[in-house]
Amino acid sequence: MTDQPTAAAVDQPPARSRGRGRRPADEVRGDVLRAVGELLLAEGIADLTFERVARVAGVSKTTLYKWWPSRGALALDGYFHAVEQTLAFPDTGDIRVDLRDQLRAFVHLMTATPAGRILTELIGQAQTDQDLAVAYRTLYSSERRRLAAERLRAAQEAGQVRDDVDVQVVVDQLWGAVYHRLLVPDEPVTESFADALVSNLLLGIADPRPASR
Known part of the structure; x- marks a missing residue:
């Protein structure tokens, strides 16, 4: 059985390529969903905030609010992303x-x-x-x-x-x-x-x- 990620590991922003221009929306959304899934499975929903997800995923809060109207909706989407392949x-x-x-x-x-x-x-x-x-x-x-x-x-x-x-x-x-x-x-x-x-x-x-x- 593998260990769950620690809070420090979850809060480590993902590495970014140094290319110019905006990243594709699908790539940004995928990073967000991965970050949310990792946070949820490691720590639960209590400490999940837009601010923390934005920091971990390397996106702005404005971007998050554009796609998800509430913390709960964001959490559910990240959860589904995390378990989709397993199920x-x-x-x-x-x-x-x-x-x-x-x-x-x-x-x-x-x-x-x-x-x-x-x-x-x-x-x-x-x-x-x-x-x-x-x-x-x-x-x-x-x-x-x-x-x-x-x-x-x-x-x-x-x-x-x-x-x-x-x-x-x-x-x-x-x-x-x-x-x-x-x-x-x-x-x-x-x-x-x-x-x-x-x-x-x-x-x-x-x-x-x-x-x-």
Whole structure:
């Protein structure tokens, strides 16, 4: 397990090339999102400010305010950037394996890395930060749902999932159950829990034997 970056390391501005002219907007935005992601995963959201991000990323606060209306919206965008590759949805051709592996990756990220605590903080702050709430729905939640739905629709086309199944409901059944345990921690969130969710969903829970009268 690698160590998390220290505050001193996070506050070290990235090296810059000495070329003339302005950097492309995509490059600047990428630097900002990397800086925010590193700060969040190292320290949480409490000390995340526009001033600090501007210093670390080597940009002006004006640039940050042009793209993000609030600290919460900036934090959510940086968080999504930090976890996007980890939560990429696999497509091996076997929907059972892909659902299991993606849920396991999600469970690991939420329970064994700082990302889980950060996400619960962001969800909590979204209750009072309207800009963060909008960013959460449009960037994180909607994008995560889209990726899962696309994979499930591909499974429908391959004949692995019935055509009449509403894939959005399936997304809620699987990931909604994990979020529930994360936010209401009466029971542990484990890989075996993720495996059981997939098995119960794909195999069903009804006993195929005729009910005795």
